[in-house]
Structure formats: structure tokens, C-alpha cells
Amino acid sequence: MADCTEYLALLSSDNKEIVRESAFRAGEDNCVEAVPKLAELLKTNHLGIQEAVDSSLRKIGGRETVEAVIPLLRSDEAPVRNLAMDILREVGNQDMPSLIDLTLDEDPDIRIFVADILGSTGNLLAVQPLCEALLKDPEVNVRYQAAVSLGELGMEDATPCLNKAINDEEWVQYSVIEALTKIGHTSSVNALVKALDGASDLVASMIIDSLGEMGNVKAVTMLLKRMADAPTALRNKIVKAIVKILGGKSLTLLSDDERERFREYLLVALQDEDEEIQDAAIQGLAFVGGEEASSGILHIAGGLDQDRDQDRLRLIIGFLAQIGLTDALREGLLGEDQDVARVSVQVLSQIAPAACTEEDCVCQVLMEAFWKAALPVQRQIVSVVAAKGEEQSKDFFIRVLNEHEDGTVLKSAVYLLGEKLRLPEVVDQIFPLMDHQYDDVKEAALEACIAIDGPEVKARFQEMFGSAEPIRRLMATYALGKLGPMENLDILTQAVEDEIPDIRKVAVEALAASGGDDAVWRPLILHRMSDESKDVRLTVIEIMGQHYDEEMIPHLIDALNDEDDWVKVRAMDALGEHGTPEAAPLMIDMLNNSNRFVVMKAIEALGNIGGSEAFSALLEVTNSDEYELVSAAEEAISKIQEM
Structure with missing residues (x-):
């Protein structure tokens, strides 16, 4: 291992690679004696050397590194200054006095640089000099940077001086407000609210956003008092801040007069172009809104893209459901705007109870609207009511089954009447749907009839197996396998010899799942090991593995x-x-x-x-x-x- 004296010699070599390697090694071996030379090499126009020096100075650190790098802040080369600042941001807290002295430097650029660096030290000792710079430095950019750095430090000790600086020039105000927001101290609420009086529209907007971010309930009363005289744009910002602080539910705790006034402000804010303000208004109106609120929110929701805006739409639908059943939702179901109608169904599905009853108004509204709605909305409605429907929905779905032709609508009706309610009385209407043109409707009808079960259903499937149509024999084989394979052993025995591979495969699966006597079904299945169809043989192999x-x-x-x-x-x-x-x-x-x-x-x-x-x-x-x-x-x- 080379000693530090050797490194010092090597750092002066004409060979750039030797210098780069030596600079790296000096850091690895913590050669403090090499720091001045390393700092000098930062000015070298060689990226490899600069990177090695940068790494080593950060590793060595200490007062020596801080003192050696500080002079580079005065370099005419921007890359050198930037490197020096980056290093001092990391190691500057190891020699705070040297940095603090620079806050009084004659060069305003140096004062800006050091104000920036102090914000990265994480050291309480940086607060006082930064506060001095914020309140007394004649250069506005120094004051701006001092406020930014106090915000980066995030220490409550900085709150008093930031509160005093709130009335500085607008450029400084921006950074002061941001810093106070990050620190979030209670004492800043009064200072921020007072600053609203003389603030420009932009600064006032920032202050209100800050109060909302801070979330201090103390600000609510003061903001409420300012709403009446505030211009619309600013008042909408206040609405957003108050909802953010209180949440929607707490608005119900306001006095009757305050709540009514605030509801009016929320309705106005609903028209704002800013989505965040709209969303805050929607959240508030979910608890203090009503008919007018429901209509306005529904209009916004109808304009959203179901895919691109799905997260926002999900929240808005939840808030509309919170308001409850309104005339706006009833009208939205049947209006010409299909997007609004679609959202109306989604909202009503959340309002409806888990199971529809005769007394339930929402399910009744959906069923009454069904026959007047456009087909896409009908599909939505029938899906919702099928999921929540019970015996009381029977007549509605029987009518749908008898009068509607759309496959998607029919599937929902078949599901409720067959799989859910298992009504034998609808077998005559459902069974023919196994000849429907769409496979998914066939499947729904098949599963519904299996769920209904009973002697009549079994007899129909037994008769169906005799069909010349392969698809009908396939469905019959599947159904009889579900309805009692051992009872239908003769038919399943024929099915495993059917000319159609899919029928043989389904029959094999049905026999294996029968739970009957192994001696009965095993020979039938094992015989299919020589089946000409690969899929049948694969099914047999899987069954053998399971048994x-x-x-x-x-x-x-x-x-x-x-x-x-x-x-x-x-x-x-x-x-x-x-x-x-x-x-x-x-x-x-x-x-x-x-x-x-x-x-x-x-x-x-x-x-x-x-x-x-x-x-x-x-x-x-x-x-x-x-x-x-x-x-x-x-x-x-x-x-x-x-x-």
C-alpha cells in the first residue's frame, strides 16, 4: 500500500491515468495531507480525474476538505463551482464556522451559494445565520435562497424569522410560504392569514394552498370569515383548503348558516377548471350537498373517460352514492347523454343494498328505467339487478327473458332465474337458449338448467343426448355428468365412444369426478389411453395422476x-x-x-x-x-x- 507522501508525488504526474488512480486511492486510504492537492485537481479539465477527486474528498471530509473546497466557489468555471457546491452540501456540516462566516461575504453570489449549502447540512447551527440572511441581507436572491434552505432544514426554530419575512418582496414570499408549509408550525397560521390582506392574487393563492397543506383546524374560522369578500377564484381555493383541513364529514358540524353558505360556495367551486378544486367541492358536497349538487357532480362524472380517469371516477361515484338517490340520478338514467346514464347506473348500484327487496326504492328505479333506457344502459341495469336481485325481482326477469333479444341482457336474466333462484317454472324459457347463436348465452343457459336440476331437466338432457348435433350432445354429456354421472352411466358410456373428441373428453372427466365405484369407471377411462385425440389422452393422464x-x-x-x-x-x-x-x-x-x-x-x-x-x-x-x-x-x- 502506498503512503500519503507517495500519493502526493503521484498526483503531480503528467500521466492522467496515474493521477486519476492516485486520487481514488488517496480517498480509500483517507490521506488528509492530499486534500489541498485534490481540491486543486477539481479544476482539471478531465472528467475521470474530477470524478475520482470528487469521490475522495467526500470520503475524507472534515474541516480540511471544507476549507480546501470553499475557495473553488469563486471559480470562473461553472462546472468547478457546481462540483464544489455538491461536495460542500455533503461535508459542509463538518466545519460549520467556515460556512457561517461566508454568509457575511461581500460577494452576493457567495452568499447565495453558502445559503444553498447550509440548507443541506441538517444542522441546527445553520438556522440562525440563515434567519439573519433572510431578514437583513440586501440582496433579494440571498433572502430567497435563505428561505428555501430553512424549508429544507425543516426545523421549528426557523418559524419566527419566516413569519416575519412573510411580507417581503413577492419573489421571497414564494420561498417563505413554501418553507412554512414544510415546517407546518401552528404559529405560522396567523402570520399567513394576516399576509392575505396585502398579498397579490398569486401569493394569496399560495398562502391558501399552504394553509390547506398544513391542515391546522385553527385556520378554518379565519378562512371562513374571508370567503364572502374574496374574488371567486380565490374563494374556490379557500373551499379546497377548508375541505382539505376538515374533510367532508366534519362540514356537517358547522352551524346551519355556515353550512348553507359553504354549500353555496361548494356549488360554485364545482364549476372551477382546476380538477383539485372540483374534487374538493365534490368531497364536501357529498356530505352537505343535495339535488343541485348531485346534478353538477353527475355532469362532471359523465365527462370523464372510464379508462383514463378510472381512479377519479371511482371516487366521484362513491361521493354521489354518499348523497343518495336523487331526481338527478333518475333523470340521468333516461337522458340522452349515455355517459351520464352509465355513471348513474354505477352510482345506483352502490346505493342499492346487497339484496333487492320489495321495499327497496333503488332497485325499483333501475327496473322501471330498464325498458326506457338505451341498450348499453339496459345491459348495465340488468347486470346490477341480477347481482342484487332476489325473489321479488322474478317477474321483471321473466319479462326480460320473454321479450328481450340481446345476448348480454339474456345472460343476466338466465343467471338470476336459474343459477341464483333455481326456479323450475322457467325451464321452458331457458332450455331453448341452449340453441342461441352466441356461445356465452348457451353456456349461461346450460349452467342455469344444471342449477335448477330436477327430473324434468334430467329427462330433457337425456333426450338431448340423442341429437345429431355434436354441440347438443356435448352439452348433454356435460350436464348429465354434473347431475349424477352414475345415474346416467349408460349415456356416459356411449359418450366416451362418441365420434367427437370433445364429447369423449367431457365424458371421461365426468366419470372420473363421479365419486362412484372405481371398478365401474376406471376401465372406461383407461380404455381411452389409446384414443386418437391427443386432448383426450392428456385428460386421461391428468386423471391417472389425480387417482x-x-x-x-x-x-x-x-x-x-x-x-x-x-x-x-x-x-x-x-x-x-x-x-x-x-x-x-x-x-x-x-x-x-x-x-x-x-x-x-x-x-x-x-x-x-x-x-x-x-x-x-x-x-x-x-x-x-x-x-x-x-x-x-x-x-x-x-x-x-x-x-
């Missing part, structure tokens, strides 16, 4: 020779998951398969099976040049070692 026992092992091992790689992989998964040692030899053979994925799965399965044969084979794989195979083999070997 794994000694009887299944030979069939799963046979599946390793299947012509389809996916069938092989699923068989390997099942055998590996259950640690079947009989499968190891074939798995080892699979390591030479041309399909990389098959090889990876064989490695994984051998790791699960374990044993000496698997271990030796996996060791061989680790000699491969292919990283993925080696990594998988090492992981599998680790698993075997943990067994």
Missing part, C-alpha cells in the same frame, strides 16, 4: 412412449410427482430426446424420483455444454441429496 395408485403405474409408464410429446410430459409429471422408481429407466432414456423441453422435464422427474440410477444419469448431464441442462441437473441432484 394415482399401483394400478395406474403401468399405464402411466406406457404413456412415456406416446407419439405426442405433451402426453409424455404429463405422464412424466405424474410419475415424478409420486416418485415412481419403476419409471426411472425410461426417464433416463428420455434424456436423449430431441425435444429440449422433454429432456428438461425428464431431469425434473428424475430429481423427484431419486435413487442411484437417477443420480448417476444426472451427474452425466452436468458434463453437458448446455447451461440450462446443467443448471436443471444440478438442481435435481440437490433435491436427491436432500431426500
Whole structure:
């Protein structure tokens, strides 16, 4: 390791790389003696050297570094000054007296620089000199920077001098208000409110925003008194601040007169172009609003984009629901503006109880509006009422089922009447929908009839299985598998031999899920191991894995020779998951398969099976040049070692 004397010599080298490396090492070895030379090198027009010097001076730090870097603040080169300031922001607190002395420097630029640096020290000793600069320095930019730095420090000790400076020039006022906001001391509330009297519109706006951010309830009374005489734009800002301080619910605690006046101000603020003011007005009106408020808020919500503004829209819908059912919502449902109608349904869905009853007004409003609304709104309405509807909604949905043609609307009706209420009386209307042109309507009708169940439904599905249409046989097979596979064993036995692969697959799944006698359904399923359809064979493999026992092992091992790689992989998964040692030899053979994925799965399965044969084979794989195979083999070997 070189000593500091050697570094000093090397730092004077003509070789830039030697200088850069020596500068870096001087910092690593904390060579305080090198600080003056390092500071001098900051002026070098070489980025590598500057970076090394910058790093080392920060590491060494201390009074020596502060004193050596301060003179660079007077450099004519802006990059050098900026480097010096960055370093002093980090280490300046290690020599506060040297920095504080600069607050009285004759050069106003130096005073600005040091005011900036003091804000980064995090040191209480910086507060007094910054306050002196804020209140007494003749240069406005020094005073501005002093206020900024006091805000950065965030110490309450700065509050008195910031309160005094609130009436300075407008440029300084900006930074003073921001600093007071960051500190948030109670004593600043009076000072800020008093400053409103002589403030420009811009400064007054900043003060009001500051009071809102500070959130001190003490400001509310003073702000309320100023609302009547304030211009509209400023009054809207006050509305925002008060709502921010109190929250919406606390507005209800104002006196009747105050609450009514404030409600009027909120309605005006609702028209402001500033979204934050609008949102504050909406929040307040949710608790003290009414019919007029609901109408205004609904108009704003209708103009929002459902995707781009979804977070804001969600909040507004919640506030509209807080106001409750109004004529504005009733009219919005049936108005020409489809965006407003859409929002109206969303609001009413939140107002409606979890379950609609005869006494519930909201669900009744939705059902009455349904037949007069446009189709997109009808879809919304029927979805809401279906989710919340009970027996009392039955007649409405039966009419929908009989008179409407839209697939989305029909699905909601089918869901409520079939899956939810399970009404046998609607089977005649729902069953024909399994021949609907849209698959999702077919599926809804199928699930509804399964939910209704009963002898009549089963008889219909048994009859349906005799159809020449594959889709009808498929639905019948699925339904009868759900409604009692053992009761319908004859039909399911026919289904596993159907010419359509999907029907065979559904029948196999139904039999396996029956919970009946294994001796009955296992032969039917195992016979499908030779099915011409890969999907059927995959289903059989998955079932064998789920019902794994000694009887299944030979069939799963046979599946390793299947012509389809996916069938092989699923068989390997099942055998590996259950640690079947009989499968190891074939798995080892699979390591030479041309399909990389098959090889990876064989490695994984051998790791699960374990044993000496698997271990030796996996060791061989680790000699491969292919990283993925080696990594998988090492992981599998680790698993075997943990067994």
C-alpha cells in the first residue's frame, strides 16, 4: 500500500491515468495531507480525474476538505463551482464556522451559494445565520435562497424569522410560504392569514394552498370569515383548503348558516377548471350537498373517460352514492347523454343494498328505467339487478327473458332465474337458449338448467343426448355428468365412444369426478389411453395422476412412449410427482430426446424420483455444454441429496 507522501508525488504526474488512480486511492486510504492537492485537481479539465477527486474528498471530509473546497466557489468555471457546491452540501456540516462566516461575504453570489449549502447540512447551527440572511441581507436572491434552505432544514426554530419575512418582496414570499408549509408550525397560521390582506392574487393563492397543506383546524374560522369578500377564484381555493383541513364529514358540524353558505360556495367551486378544486367541492358536497349538487357532480362524472380517469371516477361515484338517490340520478338514467346514464347506473348500484327487496326504492328505479333506457344502459341495469336481485325481482326477469333479444341482457336474466333462484317454472324459457347463436348465452343457459336440476331437466338432457348435433350432445354429456354421472352411466358410456373428441373428453372427466365405484369407471377411462385425440389422452393422464395408485403405474409408464410429446410430459409429471422408481429407466432414456423441453422435464422427474440410477444419469448431464441442462441437473441432484 502506498503512503500519503507517495500519493502526493503521484498526483503531480503528467500521466492522467496515474493521477486519476492516485486520487481514488488517496480517498480509500483517507490521506488528509492530499486534500489541498485534490481540491486543486477539481479544476482539471478531465472528467475521470474530477470524478475520482470528487469521490475522495467526500470520503475524507472534515474541516480540511471544507476549507480546501470553499475557495473553488469563486471559480470562473461553472462546472468547478457546481462540483464544489455538491461536495460542500455533503461535508459542509463538518466545519460549520467556515460556512457561517461566508454568509457575511461581500460577494452576493457567495452568499447565495453558502445559503444553498447550509440548507443541506441538517444542522441546527445553520438556522440562525440563515434567519439573519433572510431578514437583513440586501440582496433579494440571498433572502430567497435563505428561505428555501430553512424549508429544507425543516426545523421549528426557523418559524419566527419566516413569519416575519412573510411580507417581503413577492419573489421571497414564494420561498417563505413554501418553507412554512414544510415546517407546518401552528404559529405560522396567523402570520399567513394576516399576509392575505396585502398579498397579490398569486401569493394569496399560495398562502391558501399552504394553509390547506398544513391542515391546522385553527385556520378554518379565519378562512371562513374571508370567503364572502374574496374574488371567486380565490374563494374556490379557500373551499379546497377548508375541505382539505376538515374533510367532508366534519362540514356537517358547522352551524346551519355556515353550512348553507359553504354549500353555496361548494356549488360554485364545482364549476372551477382546476380538477383539485372540483374534487374538493365534490368531497364536501357529498356530505352537505343535495339535488343541485348531485346534478353538477353527475355532469362532471359523465365527462370523464372510464379508462383514463378510472381512479377519479371511482371516487366521484362513491361521493354521489354518499348523497343518495336523487331526481338527478333518475333523470340521468333516461337522458340522452349515455355517459351520464352509465355513471348513474354505477352510482345506483352502490346505493342499492346487497339484496333487492320489495321495499327497496333503488332497485325499483333501475327496473322501471330498464325498458326506457338505451341498450348499453339496459345491459348495465340488468347486470346490477341480477347481482342484487332476489325473489321479488322474478317477474321483471321473466319479462326480460320473454321479450328481450340481446345476448348480454339474456345472460343476466338466465343467471338470476336459474343459477341464483333455481326456479323450475322457467325451464321452458331457458332450455331453448341452449340453441342461441352466441356461445356465452348457451353456456349461461346450460349452467342455469344444471342449477335448477330436477327430473324434468334430467329427462330433457337425456333426450338431448340423442341429437345429431355434436354441440347438443356435448352439452348433454356435460350436464348429465354434473347431475349424477352414475345415474346416467349408460349415456356416459356411449359418450366416451362418441365420434367427437370433445364429447369423449367431457365424458371421461365426468366419470372420473363421479365419486362412484372405481371398478365401474376406471376401465372406461383407461380404455381411452389409446384414443386418437391427443386432448383426450392428456385428460386421461391428468386423471391417472389425480387417482394415482399401483394400478395406474403401468399405464402411466406406457404413456412415456406416446407419439405426442405433451402426453409424455404429463405422464412424466405424474410419475415424478409420486416418485415412481419403476419409471426411472425410461426417464433416463428420455434424456436423449430431441425435444429440449422433454429432456428438461425428464431431469425434473428424475430429481423427484431419486435413487442411484437417477443420480448417476444426472451427474452425466452436468458434463453437458448446455447451461440450462446443467443448471436443471444440478438442481435435481440437490433435491436427491436432500431426500
